[in-house]
Amino acid sequence: MVFYPHAEGGVFCMFSVSPAATVSGDDSYSGPGSGPTGSYSVALLVWYLLARTFITTLFLGGTVFLSQFYPGGGLFDADLRLLFLLSITFLQICISLVWLLRRQVYSRLFIQIQLGWDLLLSFFVVYITGGAASLFPFLFIFVILSSALVATRKDLYTTVVAAVVFYTGLVGLQYYAYLPMVYVSLPLDNKEIIYRLFLNLVTFVLAGILGNILSLRLRRSEQLLQRKREDYAALEQLNSVILQNIPSGLIVVDASGKINLFNVAAATMCAISSSDAYKKKISDIFPELIIDKKALPVDRGEFSYVNEKEEQRIIGYNAIQIQQDGVGMERILITFQDLTDAKKLEYSLQLGERLAAVGKLAAGLAHEIRNPLASLGGSIQLLAEQVDFKATNQKLFAIIQRETERLNRLVSDFLVFAKPQMPVLIEGDLIETVNEVVMLAKSDPLFAQIQVELVMPKAYLVRMDKAQIHQALWNLLVNAVQFAQQPKHIVVGVDSKKGLLWVDDNGVGVNAENKMRMFDPFYTTRPAGTGLGLSIVHAIISAHGWSIECAENSWGGARFQIVLGDKEATGK
Structure with a gap:
């Protein structure tokens, strides 16, 4: 039972046990206590019954108390009858x-029985205590x-009429001696009897009118209150x-930094349920956000966050102070x-802009370098064949030839990067291409004693430029070999259902700073690296309309994962 203050100054209570707390049966009920839900009327009846209990107890106690001082004669000769009636x-x-508290339902007949009983009780109390001379x-x-x-309202009018009839009948019957007097008081003359009768009857009628007006006002106030409750x-x-359902994460914290509100979007981003986050310290979830009573976090900002699933996310936030009074x-x-x-x-767009700018500048420069480099390499080779050098000089010529070839490969790679060919998309089997690249790798000395594991379906048809995908896979395998740790282990996987192609290594993984720059041209963490291998892969994959990303695999090493964009791809 829940108690609420009433708008008119009283108190009412609401039962939360059952929505069926309303009138039962076919009789409609339109009394002031019957709100749209019907639960309020039961509360009024409970208070009505409690008030009756109080009044009855008061009369019982008063009768017993006074009978001790007036053990015989007079008014309290009738105390036994009154005690019996009140009991x-x-x-x-x-x-x-x-019955009402257990059933939580009532009928119009139930109310009529209570009112009828009260009318009879009032009648007998007045009769026992002197009739027209009674004080009650x-x-x-x-x-x-x-x-x-x-x-x-109909029952109200009936109650007023019944009260008038009962009181008038009682006075008339006693006046004409049709009813024996239980208590004989001082005799009243006719004028006083008529005066008392008139005064009480007018009071009854006025009480009915006033009660009707108050009930109407009470009903309106209850209906208004009910509407406000429903609106609220x-x-x-x-x-x-x-x-x-708002797509942005929303968190409300109190002055001590404890979370009071954590919506669904916030739970999704943080991979933690709202119930688990409730009353947690905000610093337990976002260590970068420090809440104290003297300072707010920065109005807006960004920070890197690793959620419960160990996924690294970049979060942008705004903080607003809410003041109360x-x-x-x-x-x-x-x-x-x-x-x-x-x-x-944003990174992809910036990278594309940088690549375009570098490509324009470097394409011509690469051509200018490649031509004299080819002449230089050929001349050195002819000179080495025609002249008999000493052993020391032969080693120097070998170094010159090796470095010339390395520069030539660098220029060739750069030309591929700076002037990528548009892919010619033809439906082909990606699994076949992967197998060819892996077989080629196994025959290369760079992959000697390297375990290469394949996790693939039997076939996977996609629209691709086979030569370019071949080159991209080769670059990814070379990168994996260079960063794998002994015993070196590489996994090449394809998921035809999700449209994924990935290359895993058992290295130390890639930190956050390197992840942001690994596809930049000429960015490398190896002393002998050119910084173009992954840039070429990124350019090829982007030209196919696919995407590539770097993540951490289950070993803690790096995973380069290609998300295939061909929706018509089919796998077996």
Whole structure:
């Protein structure tokens, strides 16, 4: 049972045990206590029964108490009858209250029984205590006001008429001696009897009118309150739906840095459920964000974050201080977005711009270098064949020839990078191409004593330029060999369902700084590297409309994964 303050100054309670707390049966109920949901009317009836219990207990206690001082004669000769009547009433109220609390439903007949019993009780109390001379006709007023609160308007009018009939009949029957007097008071003259009768009847009618007016006002206020409750519930539900479906992550933390709100988008980005995040310190999830009472985090910023799935993400955030009544820092609202994909796209665009600029400058320069380099290499070879040099000079000529060939390969690679050929896309078997590259690698001295494992389906048809994909795979294998650790182990895998091609090595992996620059031209972490191998791979893959990314594999080494963009690819 939940208690609420009433708008008119009273108190009412709401039962949360059952939505069926309403009128049962075919009788419609339109009393002030029947809100749109019907649960409020049960609460009023409970208070009505409790009030009856209080009044009955008061009369019982008063009767017993006063009977000790007036053991015989007068008013309290009837105390036994009154005690019996009040005891029966008390029992009836208890039974009704228990039934109502257990069943949580009631009918119009239930209300009529309560009102009828109260009318009879009032009648007998007035009768026992002197009739027209009784001090208790006001009990009828209580019954009338009660009916205004818990009954229909028709039942209210019926209660007023019944009170008038009961009281008038009682006075008339006693006046004409049709009813024996239980308590004989001082005799009243006719004028005083008529005056009391008139005064009480007018009071009953006025109580009915006033009760009707108050019940109407109460009903309107309850209906307005119910509408406000429904509007508030709808607004709260809408607010909850918006918070849970907004694509941006949203976190609210208190002054101590504990999380009070963690929406679905935030849970998805952080790979942690909202229930697990609730009341956690924000620093436990985002160590980069420090919340204290004297300072806010930077209004906006970015930071790198590794979630529960050990995925590295780039998060952009805004922090806003929420003040309540102008009292310091009460709450901090943090909105954030996962910028990882946007940063990858930004990096790809910047890389493309850099490649285009470098390509224009270097293409001509490479041609200018390649021609004299070819002449120089040929001349040295002819000179070595025609002249008999000493052993020391022969070693020097061998070094010159080797370095000339290395420079020639570098220029050739750079021309491929600077002036990539547009791929000629023809449907082919990617698995066959991978097998050819791996077989070629096994015959190369660079791959001697290297374990190359294949994880692939039998066939996978994609639209590709076979020669360019061959070159890209070769560069990836060479890169894997150069960074693998002893005993060197390489895995080449293809997933036809997800459209993935990857190359794994058992090296030490790639740190965050190198990941951001590994496809830049001339960027290398090897002293003898040219920094063009992965740049060429990136250019070829991008020309196919695919994408390539670097991640960490299950061994802790590097995984270069190609996401194939051919939706018509088929695998077996």
